[in-house]
Amino acid sequence: MLSRNVTTPFGRRPMSLALIKGQMRAAEIKPGKTADKWKVFRDACEARAVLGIQDRALAVLDALLTFYPDNELCEERGLVVFPSNDQLSVRAHGIAGTTLRRHLAALVDAGLIQRKDSANGKRYARKDDSGEIEEAFGFSLAPLLARAEELALAAQQMAAERRRFRSTKEALSICRRDVRKLLTAAIEEGAAGDWGRIEGMFLELTGRIPRTPTIADIEPILDEMQMLREEILNRMEIQEDSQNTDSNAVQNERHIQSSNTESSNELEPSSGTEQGAKPSQNIWPTRVAVKAFPLAMVLQACPDIADYAPGGTVANWRDLMSAAVVVRSMLGVSPSAYQDACETLGPENAAAVMACILERGGHINSAGGYLRDLTRKAARGEFSLGPMLMALMRANGAPGCKAS
Incomplete structure (x- = not known):
């Protein structure tokens, strides 16, 4: 059986178990089986990554x-073609001889063709008296016919993988755009949150995307990017709910005050010493009346803050507050500490304080602790932003000096 189904290569080319297995599989083609040679060829092209060619x-x-003269591969009509290397080179668009031989070997190794070598290694056909090909030596296309279904399945799988890769890559691009624009909106509009840390996570994720990614590269990145987007949206939703709750509380308080007409004393300031007076139990954050200084004055006192603003310049208070969020994260100030400062001093003054802390960064050991201390003093009426700004303005007015 082996002597009929297996031929060894001519010359120094070695025989291998893979070649024997391929030849035996090609010999098991069912009688009458046919396949469109160009359909099989297209499937091989689709599955070239799997085949390794x-x-x-x-x-x-x-x-x-x-x-091969017919469009249908059929064992009965013979499956061996025997062109010379020169003829093959012409039809392969002038490929060089050494390159041609290398790729012929690759097709053999991939199990797409087989060599059927003559005794002297020449390619030719022996014909009978009627002119029909009796035996041919060259390259057998039998593996293509034997593997037609296998190649079709591999082509379908590769096409599905490409569609999956394309859709995953598109999803990552959209999610990446969403995160970038949501972060920009949150920072520019001064929304409370640890946006600097989140932006650092975003940059770390985008930095992991290879120049030529695979599906295995981008799927975990997409999962993490989607989780980051959800975190941003959750933070924004929580803040919006908090703002709505505060607004409703203020409206309810006003409604109660305007509805209670039993005593006109309710509309007068109370000293807290009247009979029946009770200590105040306000559950909402109390904003201290801290004087707001001109933006130009803050920038003159704290020029370094502009480096962290969008576009590297502070054109309005929104830009200053966006820069303050970045600086807060950079200096390690916790979100709660900065939120307390915003509620006590107001967002503009809190941003100005962060600019001052940045300017005096070399003289402050703990920026977060320093901000909390200033917030507590402001709540007691013991802190004024003016002297701090004036001191920094004087220091910046003398070249080479820093505030002490």
């Missing part, structure tokens, strides 16, 4: 198929 090897296979 290059485009030039497929060009050589295409040239080989042109020497």
Whole structure:
């Protein structure tokens, strides 16, 4: 059986168990089986990544198929083509001889063709008296016919993988755009949150995307990017709910005050010493009346803050507050500490304080602790922003000096 179904290569080319297995599989083709040679060729092109062959090897296979006279591969009509290397080179668009031989070997190794070598290694056909080909030596296309269904399935799987990769890559691009724009909106509009840390996570994720990614590269990045987007949206939703709650509380308080007409004393300031007076139990944050200074004055006292603003310049209070959020994260100030400062001093003054802390960064050991201390003093009426700004303005007015 082996002597009929297996042929060994001519010359120094070695025999291998893989070649024996391929030849035996090609010998088991069911009688009458046919396949469209160009359909099989297209499937091989689709599955080239699985087969481990290059485009030039497929060009050589295409040239080989042109020497097969029929469109249908059929064992009864013979499956061996026997062109010379010169003829193959012409039909393979002038491929060089050494390159041609290398890609022919690659097609053999991939199990797409088989060598059927003559005794002297020449390719030719022996015909009978009627002119019909009795035996041919060259390249057998039997593996293509034997593996037609396998190649079709591999082509379908590769096409599905490409669609999956394309959709995953598109989803990552959209999610990446969402996160970037949501972060920009949150920072520019001064929304409370640890946006500097989140932006750092975003930059770390985008930095992990390879120049030529695979599906295995981008799927975990997409999962993490989607989680980051959800975190941003949750923070924004929580803040919006908090703002709505505060607004409703203020409206309810006003409604109660305007509805209670039993005593006109309710509309007068109370000293807290009247009979029946009770200590105040306000559950909402109390904003202290801290004087707001001109933006130009803050920038003159604290020029370094502009480096952290959008576009590297502070054109309005919104830009200053956006820069303050970045600086807060950079200096390690907790979100709660900065939120307390915003509620006590107001967002503009809190941003100005962060600018001052940045300017005096070399003289402050703990920026977070320093901000909390200033917030407590402001709540007691013991802190004024003016002297701090004036001191920094004097220090910046003398070249080479820093505030002490």
